[in-house]
Amino acid sequence: MTMNQASDGHFPVAPVPQRSFGVVMKAVFLKPVLKLLEAVLPARTFDKFYASTFPIYKEVVRTGYWVGNFLTLKFLNAEQWARVKRVHAVMPYSLVGAGGLEATDRAAQSVNAAGVEGDFAELGVARGGCASLLGMSAFAAGAPPRKLWLFDSYEGLPEPGERDFVANGDTGDHVRPLPKGSCFGALEEVRAVTLGKFKLPEDRIEYVKGWFENTVPASRDEIKKLAILRIDGDWYESTKVCLEGLFEKVQPGGVVIIDDYDSCIGAKRAVDEFVAANGLNVTLCSDGRGGRWFRKAA
Ligand SMILES: C[S@@+](CC[C@H](N)C(=O)[O-])C[C@H]1O[C@@H](n2cnc3c(N)ncnc32)[C@H](O)[C@@H]1O
Numbered sequence: 001m002t003m004n005q006a007s008d009g010h011f012p013v014a015p016v017p018q019r020s021f022g023v024v025m026k027a028v029f030l031k032p033v034l035k036l037l038e039a040v041l042p043a044r045t046f047d048k049f050y051a052s053t054f055p056i057y058k059e060v061v062r063t064g065y066w067v068g069n070f071l072t073l074k075f076l077n078a079e080q081w082a083r084v085k086r087v088h089a090v091m092p093y094s095l096v097g098a099g100g101l102e103a104t105d106r107a108a109q110s111v112n113a114a115g116v117e118g119d120f121a122e123l124g125v126a127r128g129g130c131a132s133l134l135g136m137s138a139f140a141a142g143a144p145p146r147k148l149w150l151f152d153s154y155e156g157l158p159e160p161g162e163r164d165f166v167a168n169g170d171t172g173d174h175v176r177p178l179p180k181g182s183c184f185g186a187l188e189e190v191r192a193v194t195l196g197k198f199k200l201p202e203d204r205i206e207y208v209k210g211w212f213e214n215t216v217p218a219s220r221d222e223i224k225k226l227a228i229l230r231i232d233g234d235w236y237e238s239t240k241v242c243l244e245g246l247f248e249k250v251q252p253g254g255v256v257i258i259d260d261y262d263s264c265i266g267a268k269r270a271v272d273e274f275v276a277a278n279g280l281n282v283t284l285c286s287d288g289r290g291g292r293w294f295r296k297a298a
Helices: 020-040 043-073 078-093 098-114 129-138 187-197 212-219 236-249 265-277
Strands: 002-005 119-123 148-152 205-209 226-231 250-258 283-286 292-295
Touching: 020 043, 043 078, 078 098, 078 129, 098 129, 098 226, 098 250, 119 129, 119 236, 129 148, 129 187, 129 226, 148 187, 148 212, 187 205, 205 212, 212 236, 226 236, 236 250, 236 265
Parallel strands: 002 283, 119 148, 119 226, 148 205, 226 250
Antiparallel strands: 250 292, 283 292
C-alpha cells in the first residue's frame, strides 16, 4: 500500500485555496478556542454555545471558500469554477469539509469521463450534502445509467467500539467526542435535501435505513456494480462491514473513498486491515483534510 500521496495521476487533490481555508480555520481557531471554552464553561452552557455557534462557523468557512475561489478561479478555469459552485451549494448540508467534497466531486467526474459503469453509494449520509453532490454527477447528462444508494441509520452514529480507541481514550482528530446519535440526519430531511432542494430524480435513489451491519449484507445481491463507494461511517465496525460487503462490487477504474481515514482511528484500522488481508496494491491518496481515496485497478 502506498500512503500519503495527493494524487493517483487520474485527478489531483484540490489546489490551494480550494481546500485550505477550512483546514486552517479548524486548526488555528476552532479547536484551540473550543478546548479553552470547554475547560472554563459549565458543560450545559458549553453545549448550548457549541450548538448555536457551529452553524455560524460553518457559514464563515463556506464564505471563505467561495471568496478564495472567486478571486482565483472565476475567470481562469470554467471546470473548476463549476465544481466550486456545486461544492458551495451542498456545504450547508454536509459535515464533510471542502477538500473532501472536492475530492468526491473529482472522483465522480473522473468515473463519468472514463465511462466506468455502476451505481454510486454513500454509506454515512447524515443530512445528505455529500450525497447530493454525488447525485449531481451520477445523473449528469452523458454519464452511464446509474442509481444512488444512500445507506444510513438516519438516527446518527452508533456507539464507538473497542477498536475505535487508542490507549489515551481518543477516537481520532475530533473537535468534540462523538457519542451515540451524533451526526444525526433524519431520512425526511435527507429526502428534502436530495429531492426538494437539489431536484435529484427520486426513482434513481435508494434510501436504505438501518445499521450497516444489517443493511449492507441485505442489499448485496441487489447492488450489481459500483463506480463510487464512499464510506463515511467514522467507526471501525461501520467501515469494515462496508468494505467487506461492497468492495467486490466496485468496478475496475471505480473509486473507493474513506472520508475518515486520517481523522478516525477505527476507520484507518479497518481500511489497513482490509487492504492487508486482501493483498491489495493501492495508492491511498489524501484529500488534504482527513479523507483518502483509491482507485480499483483495471
Ligand atoms: C460523519 S456522518 C456522515 C457525513 C455525511 N457524509 C455528510 O455529507 O455530512 C456519519 C454518518 O454515518 C452514519 N453511520 C455510522 N455508522 C453507521 C452504521 N453502523 N449503520 C448506519 N449508519 C451509520 C451516521 O448515522 C451518520 O449519519
